[in-house]
Amino acid sequence: MICNIDKENIFSTFNVDSFSNLESTMELMAPSLLEYYLDTLLSVYGDNSILLNRSNIEHSINTDKYSIYHDYEDKYFFEKLESYDELMSESFF
Secondary structure (H helix, E strand, O other): EEEOOOHHHHHHHHHHHHHHHHHHHHHHHOOHHHHHHHHHHHHHHOEOOOOOOHEEEEEEEEEEOOOEEEEOOOOOEEEEOOOOHOOOOOOOO
C-alpha cells in the first residue's frame, strides 16, 4: 500500500526540516521506536492509497517494513512493504 503524506506532518513527527535530516534521524532511532512512528503515520494516511510513478522518485528511505519516497515535485509518499510471511496463506495440512 502506498499513500501520499504531508511533508510538514512527517517532518514534525521526526522533528526535522529536510529529507536528508529525516534519513539521518531514522537511522539513529531504535527500531521499535521507528516502527511505532511509522505505524502511527500509516494509521493517519492509510486510507489514502494511490498509485506511484516510481520514475519520479528522487530519494527514498527503506526499512524492513516501510519505505518513504520523495519525488521531483517535492511530494512525499509512504509505503508499507508486505513481507513474505504476510503473503503466505495457511496450509490445510
